[in-house]
Amino acid sequence: MADTLEQYAKAREALIAEDRRLRRDSSREPSDIELKADKVVRDIRAAEAVSVWGAEHPDIPHPFPGMEFLTGKSVIVKTEIFKILLKMPKGGLLHAHLDATVDVKCLLRLAYEHPALHIRVSDAVNATSVNTVLPEFKAFPKQAYSEVQELTQSPMQWVQLSKARENFPADLGGAQGFDKWLTASMMINPSEAYGTHNTVAKIWQKFTNTFSVASCLTLYAPIFRDYVKEFFLTSIADGISYVEPRINFRHRFMDDADGNECVPHREWLVMFDEVLKEVKEDLQKQGREDEFIGAKIIYTTLRLITPEELTWYTEDCIALKKEFPHLIAGFDLVGNENELKPLIDYLEPLLQFRERQKEEGVEIPFLFHAGETFGDGTETDMNMYDAILLGTKRIGHGFSLVRHPRLMEICRERGIALEVCPISNEILRLTSSMPMHPLPILFNNGVPVALCCDDPSIFGNMGLTFDYYQVLVSSEVTGLVQLAEVARDSIKYSMLEPEEKQRALESWERQWAKFVKEVAA
Amino acid sequence: MADTLEQYAKAREALIAEDRRLRRDSSREPSDIELKADKVVRDIRAAEAVSVWGAEHPDIPHPFPGMEFLTGKSVIVKTEIFKILLKMPKGGLLHAHLDATVDVKCLLRLAYEHPALHIRVSDAVNATSVNTVLPEFKAFPKQAYSEVQELTQSPMQWVQLSKARENFPADLGGAQGFDKWLTASMMINPSEAYGTHNTVAKIWQKFTNTFSVASCLTLYAPIFRDYVKEFFLTSIADGISYVEPRINFRHRFMDDADGNECVPHREWLVMFDEVLKEVKEDLQKQGREDEFIGAKIIYTTLRLITPEELTWYTEDCIALKKEFPHLIAGFDLVGNENELKPLIDYLEPLLQFRERQKEEGVEIPFLFHAGETFGDGTETDMNMYDAILLGTKRIGHGFSLVRHPRLMEICRERGIALEVCPISNEILRLTSSMPMHPLPILFNNGVPVALCCDDPSIFGNMGLTFDYYQVLVSSEVTGLVQLAEVARDSIKYSMLEPEEKQRALESWERQWAKFVKEVAA
Structure with a gap:
């Protein structure tokens, strides 16, 4: 056991090194320029821990570095570290x-390029169901394009994707609402991950749906x-x-x-x-x-x-x-x-x-x-x-x-x-x-x-x-x-x-x- | 590498044992009766994982074994395993x-036994402040007992604990409301831990307050x-x-x-x-x-x-x-x-x-x-x-x-x-x-x-x-x-x-x- 401050400092350094001995970065000696870049980043990180993560943000009740990604993403993208x-x-x-x-968004853009693609739903889409009804897509040959004009009145009937989009009800946001609905059906949002589906079992249900x-x-x-x-x-x-x-x-x-x-x-x-x-x-x-x-x-x-x-x-x-x-x-x-x-x-x-x-x-x-x-x-x-x-x-x-x-x-x-x-x-x-x-x-x-x-x-x-x-x-x-x-x-x-x-x-x-x-x- | 199913089973058993070799329970051979009791408990646990933790509970949105303690406590105490x-x-x-x-509750009961104990607050206690105003206690010699009759109108003035309790405003629940307020000031509740104070730094503020x-x-x-x-x-x-x-x-x-x-x-x-x-x-x-x-x-x-x-x-x-x-x-x-x-x-x-x-x-x-x-x-x-x-x-x-x-x-x-x-x-x-x-x-x-x-x-x-x-x-x-x-x-x-x-x-x-x-x- 170390008795003097000097001995203690040496023993401490040795113990830390021993503890980190297995690390894959422990055997490589960084160059001066690497160390300098590393230092620059550490300094910015320390500054942003206060200026960004210590600040108040509207709609983000508890910001901290490494916080829930879906809630913190809008803050992350503005940081220097991210850039x-x-x-x-x-x-x-x-x-x-x-x-x-x-x-x-890109996948939808690609989908909209194909008039052959149709969409259907198992339940009518309305203000209460829009967050849970899942769309299904399928292509048809030109001669079999559906004549149905809109989606909501026709559950289980195929509608051309472009028509369904054009005629999506105004009270659900029209074409933009249609995009939003489809996007939401293929992503996990913060209120699902951290609220309604906040367990491994529940979030996996939503996760599996996005794939389907x-x-x-x-x-x-x-x-x-x-x-x-x-x-x-x-x-x-x-x-x-x-x-x-x-x-x-x-x-x-x-x-x-x-x-x-x-x-x-x-x-x-x-x-x-x-x-x-x-x-x-x-x-x-x-x-x-x-x-x-x-x-x-x-x-x-x-x-x-x-x-x-x-x-x-x-x-x-x-x-x-x-x-x-x-x-x-x-x-x-x-x-x-x-x-x-x-x-x-x-x-x-x-x-x-x-x-x-x-x-x-x-x-x-x-x-x-x-x-x-x-x-x-x-x-x-x-x-x-x-x-x-x-x-x-x-x-x-x-x-x-x-x-x-x-x-x-x-x-x-x-x-x-x-x-x-x-x-x-x-x-x-x-x-x-x-x-x-x-x-x-x-x-x-x-x-x-x-x-x-x-x-x-x-x-x-x-x-x-x-x-x-x-x-x-x-x-x-x-x-x-x-x-x-x-x-x-x-x-x-x-x-x-x-x-x-x-x-x-x-x-x-x-x-x-x-x-x-x-x-x- | 194992090639037959039998060889594989042996290698698997050996690997698990090797992985668990350091465990402090690995060197002790349990008796038959210990193994039997252990099995009884494992069986009940498996059953309750479904019957208790897999069931719906009013006010508990996401029950699961090992869930947030403050939310799950009322369920825990009813289980066989707990008993x-x-x-x-x-x-x-x-x-x-x-x-x-x-x-x-016991600490308050002990406190109420001592007429010498007084209470004061730094802000008036009312419906909006009751969750945040912290009480302070101090004993006084008999000749110095306070004449103040109630707490809420007298911030920073000492009031005998019993009087403050008796005269606690009816709209704050009277004596029961008083007990509730004091209890809450010395405990962490689920909405603090999992809502308003849901970070290490924030919950420590509340935690430190309870001690004070x-x-x-x-x-x-x-x-x-x-x-x-x-x-x-x-x-x-x-x-x-x-x-x-x-x-x-x-x-x-x-x-x-x-x-x-x-x-x-x-x-x-x-x-x-x-x-x-x-x-x-x-x-x-x-x-x-x-x-x-x-x-x-x-x-x-x-x-x-x-x-x-x-x-x-x-x-x-x-x-x-x-x-x-x-x-x-x-x-x-x-x-x-x-x-x-x-x-x-x-x-x-x-x-x-x-x-x-x-x-x-x-x-x-x-x-x-x-x-x-x-x-x-x-x-x-x-x-x-x-x-x-x-x-x-x-x-x-x-x-x-x-x-x-x-x-x-x-x-x-x-x-x-x-x-x-x-x-x-x-x-x-x-x-x-x-x-x-x-x-x-x-x-x-x-x-x-x-x-x-x-x-x-x-x-x-x-x-x-x-x-x-x-x-x-x-x-x-x-x-x-x-x-x-x-x-x-x-x-x-x-x-x-x-x-x-x-x-x-x-x-x-x-x-x-x-x-x-x-x-x-």
Whole structure:
């Protein structure tokens, strides 16, 4: 035990260093310019903690750094820290569900371009029902366009989207009210997350509804192509240089232009690939190739199918991997972990899938969702054991990993990165605000982490800037230098091939050097 | 990697065991009867998760197990699990602030017995101000009793408590309204915790206010004695067999019967000791000595004093320890860690205190509050390093310990127990509900834990049953067998002398055996 102040100060420094020894940023010595930029950001953060988060804001009863995202977003976007982070090169986006990646306003704009698209509702839309009635969309061939003129009087009857919009009742806001209604049906608003649906179970009901509405549009082939392009372009604009979206292949076919459910999975990949090439070529022409390395797809299906049905999907995945080896990055099962089947239910077909890969000479890593829960010892929490035993290369969420000392150690030792989605976790009520989030535990235990936005069209956290923001303002340990390590890890733990990865890291370092210089200036 | 289902099952079992290897309950093999009782409780818990927590309750919008305590309390008390836990022997209560341990209704009843007690307010009490105006109490000698007849028209004028009560305006509820107002001023209600004061900083303002109101009464010597007795008796009724309350010695004197600030600290201890003897003798006469081993005091002062002032208190503490060696259990600094001074500010007088103890031949262990925060790398979080470097024997709260891998390891290796206060943490907004609480991380890392109620008169979580309840219903890992280990640790990590401890453990085991038999029957 230390006895003099000097001895004490030394012992203290040593203890702190020992405690932080496992951190992934502990072994890298930042350059002077990095330290300077880091300092600039820390100073602004400290100032804004008072000037912005300590100030009164109309309609925001309890502002604080890292507060509930949906309530605080309007404040966040005005901060200097946010503006700086917008420009930061963020590496890869490793956890995002493709059908929830593009701003709902943009998706609607795309939908309005297609006269074939129709809409229907199961109940009449009026002032009391407008917040709960869910729209359904479908395309029809020209000769089958509906003659119905307006939506509200005709539940369950298809109406052309454009007509339904034009003739939407004035007392519900007319065309603007129509847009607002559709937008609300595909997003979560603050009064839902923090009021009417303020539990994990309740908010998941609303969350699931938003997917069922949006998927009618995203699974319409004429929209899909533009949708993917928009996803790439907005990601690039946000400083993301690589994306690895999860695509839900549960539906075996997309609808073609005339609404025929006939576009098979391989066509989805063809479209994806074409858009990818187009975007990369455009960037190259502009000399901006460092800004975007590319994209791969994580094949997913829903964890409500039977174990027997899973085999169809794993075989489908193998076939796609063989045809598009550069596109298929891995395999996962998605959906509400707390209510749908645990991984162990699929043990047989998953082990068999591994065998079949060997037979077919392909490698499709598992990238499982697991532990997206605050349950302790529940089926969802136990999914973490199975994900790791099955050899997952990363864990989607892994919110409950911090409870499991041995599993954290395994993740550190084997380099199993966690795809952490701070804002998603908060809106889906696993944590009430960012300071309560277990992320610092992962950092201090040296578990590789990639920050992700999960379903930005639903949460409004487009790109990665918002998630980076919430993380940065909720910790005195984390600064720009620490976020850089997260960005690096998002490339290191991506499913890029070794040489692609090397190139991606080099591109990122060039962008980072430029960024740091600007911030420090 | 496992290939067959059988191999997989074995590997899974081994991994779970390895992950739980550090748990303090992992080395003890429960008896058949313990396992049976544990199963009974798990079955009831599973049934009540549906029948109670899955049902609709008027005025409770989102019921779930482990929900916000102030909202869920009325549901909790009706459950079978609660009734069972009421009877469980819970060992020691190691973290409670004495002046917040007795039901406010009882404290008021005690106050009303003393005609010398007067009340005043700084603003007129009326329908709009009644929720915010704070009462102040003081005793006067008979010849100085106030002639003022009622409170509301006389801000800043002293009124006899009984008169103020009798003449409290009818539109504010008369005498009952008076009781209600005083009760509310000393407690936190759900709309404050989850509405108007729903941040750590805001709820601490209300929390601090409750202390300032109650302390005028608890520091009145004629009440103190009865107050301490009530604390012992209600603790015993709740299955607590030992208490180690923190007493705040910031004020150098208590008021005597006539309101003279003249009762010194040693008199407080004399009264405490007398009540303790009385209660123990009564129990012995009833053959109930197993139910209560005793009580010791943790000497505390407020962390807003200057480092220079601290020396007066440490010397005072040494003097008391020498006169009452059996009563002084340790030393601590209390108050809002997030806003008051960090431990490091007191480094010099604290190191000096250690030296002085050696000189005086006494041993007064540090039992520091530290890390009662969700801040990451903030001063409060950093207090944990200093508490440990200063050789603390336990940590009060240590809410942020889970972030610090090396510090958790040190706590496990050196046997530094955490005094975890689940309901306090939730009401003071460090966690929004029990499932979000980091307690399972401490359990799985083998950190010794004593569950505590902190300030039950303010939170309404009298005794330990409510905190045990919240912990039990929020985890599938924790059952009766696991809670027993927590109860055992609350004795093992108490500041009882070795032979007292041995006796306390033996008494507890006898009570536990009886309890388990009843539950399993």
